[in-house]
Amino acid sequence: MIPFFEARGLSFETAWTVSTIAEILLIALPVMLAVALVIYADRKIWASMALRRGPNVVGPFGILQSFADGLKVFLQETIIPSAANKGLFLIAPIITFTVALMAWAVIPFNSGAVLADINVGLLYVLAISSLGVYGVVIAGWSSNSKYPFFSAMRASAQMISYEVSIGFILICVVLWAGSFNLNDIVKAQKDHVWIINGFVANPLLFPVWVMFLISGMAETARAPFDLTEAESELVAGYQTEYSSMAFALYWLGEYANVLLMCALNATLFWGGWLPPLDIPVLYYVPGLVWLIIKICGFFFIFSWVKATVPRYRYDQLMRLGWKIFLPLSLFFVFAISGYLMATGHFA
Amino acid sequence: MIQAFAFYLFTAIMLFSAVSVIFARNPVHSVLWLILAFFNAAGLMVLVGAEFIAMLLVIVYVGAVAVLFLFVVMMLDIDFSEMRAGFIKNAPLGLLIAVVLLVELGMGLGVWHAGALQLGVANGASATPESLSNTAAIGALLYTRYLFLFEAAGIILLVAMIGAIVLTHRQRSDTRGQNVGRQVARRPDEATVNVKPAVGQGVTL
Numbered sequence: 001m002i003p004f005f006e007a008r009g010l011s012f013e014t015a016w017t018v019s020t021i022a023e024i025l026l027i028a029l030p031v032m033l034a035v036a037l038v039i040y041a042d043r044k045i046w047a048s049m050a051l052r053r054g055p056n057v058v059g060p061f062g063i064l065q066s067f068a069d070g071l072k073v074f075l076q077e078t079i080i081p082s083a084a085n086k087g088l089f090l091i092a093p094i095i096t097f098t099v100a101l102m103a104w105a106v107i108p109f110n111s112g113a114v115l116a117d118i119n120v121g122l123l124y125v126l127a128i129s130s131l132g133v134y135g136v137v138i139a140g141w142s143s144n145s146k147y148p149f150f151s152a153m154r155a156s157a158q159m160i161s162y163e164v165s166i167g168f169i170l171i172c173v174v175l176w177a178g179s180f181n182l183n184d185i186v187k188a189q190k191d192h193v194w195i196i197n198g199f200v201a202n203p204l205l206f207p208v209w210v211m212f213l214i215s216g217m218a219e220t221a222r223a224p225f226d227l228t229e230a231e232s233e234l235v236a237g238y239q240t241e242y243s244s245m246a247f248a249l250y251w252l253g254e255y256a257n258v259l260l261m262c263a264l265n266a267t268l269f270w271g272g273w274l275p276p277l278d279i280p281v282l283y284y285v286p287g288l289v290w291l292i293i294k295i296c297g298f299f300f301i302f303s304w305v306k307a308t309v310p311r312y313r314y315d316q317l318m319r320l321g322w323k324i325f326l327p328l329s330l331f332f333v334f335a336i337s338g339y340l341m342a343t344g345h346f347a
Numbered sequence: 348m349i350q351a352f353a354f355y356l357f358t359a360i361m362l363f364s365a366v367s368v369i370f371a372r373n374p375v376h377s378v379l380w381l382i383l384a385f386f387n388a389a390g391l392m393v394l395v396g397a398e399f400i401a402m403l404l405v406i407v408y409v410g411a412v413a414v415l416f417l418f419v420v421m422m423l424d425i426d427f428s429e430m431r432a433g434f435i436k437n438a439p440l441g442l443l444i445a446v447v448l449l450v451e452l453g454m455g456l457g458v459w460h461a462g463a464l465q466l467g468v469a470n471g472a473s474a475t476p477e478s479l480s481n482t483a484a485i486g487a488l489l490y491t492r493y494l495f496l497f498e499a500a501g502i503i504l505l506v507a508m509i510g511a512i513v514l515t516h517r518q519r520s521d522t523r524g525q526n527v528g529r530q531v532a533r534r535p536d537e538a539t540v541n542v543k544p545a546v547g548q549g550v551t552l
Contacts, residue, residue, distance in 0.1 A: 013348060088379070119480045123402035130410025134382070137414070141375060141421050152421070156414050163410065180482060315525065 036066040049307040088142035093249035096135025100256035110287035133159040151237030161321035168329035186272035198271035223306035266294035361387035
């Protein structure tokens, strides 16, 4: 976008600043709008799986329900518990929300359409997603209340456990793509198996993708791994003491994280902005549309799981992370690097 | 211009938060300041063109080590007056460590200034060889020239990890764990009995 602003008579540095800000807005605003719609979609899917109607009052088919909720929450009073650590109590939801938006900087929306085309893009995503836990931990501690504190403990242990296996899973993808850059990873998936664009068609990488999907649910603390906000044990977990906009920021951040996880699934394993099959006619559809279709598909899977699978017990969660996913993902790192060495992929 | 601005911003925040780690009254605040210092150090590394190290710093230290620090510190019930009581006793040791660190830093900088070390320049122009990305450059060095040192470091870490597990792991006989394999292998006919008791007889268990 820099040449566009330079053509309008700005110097390079000004054009760079203006275009970066414009690109950030171009990503952040649609993501926020998508989050509002996705919350509605989540409730609708959940409702129809439970044979209910779901939100159907505000706007046609209740589509404006999220905006009505947002307005309601915005007008509520912000309550800060008197025993809370005020500064940290208010910073915590801001951290969650900011971190949820930050990782979108490296997601490629089309061949050249990425805000920061850095060559360690995947490591950046891993780094930013590991920051997300601080919003929860700080909230739990600063609320100075028992249930949020339990929730913070659970969140930190859960996040660390699943980041280990996610790290190994990402290494499998990086080994095959030969790059940490997300755009290069998407391009490496072209014609991966026959005419299918996407690592998922590869028999060695398909089980890795299944593990990534499940670990992603655990990493975003989404059902069935939502032990940090298990209402039957912990009231509402780390959000217990929050009200008004601070509470809304947690909701927005949580769903932005889920959308990001869907985008990562699409980008790393399902060919990102590439069409699913390498047929010339499919390239007439813009890459952004393919990416959005894939993100919506994954979000449907996330909702589906939330509506149907009961919540894990904490020891089961730890067992799944450490005793199943960690050895399995390590095995696949060995298997894939062995296969790539044997077939001379790195020649 | 933007680089200089970012450099001074990161440096100022990092120095301030590093000082705050020591002066914060609450240990949880100390850890949070420490995290901010790590984060800004990563920003400085990005500025000199070492983005791989910067990301690893955030992933390893901010994402894992500091979370565990926070985990432990949050659970401790710390008595602040007791903590300050040992200050005079520990001050000489602390000063000694500080002097050692300062000397090491000075020696490192001196060697660099004398030209014995090849490092990147401040604007990141020669941090890595031309035409090679950061990650590839580090990998090429680690897995060729420093392969044995790298593997030795890996083995030491592995031994340390196994040692820590052996020291802390204890078999407990008073808890009942879930045996998932046994549960899954269990069939309905061995777990349930279908009885048709005569009316008025009831069931004997």
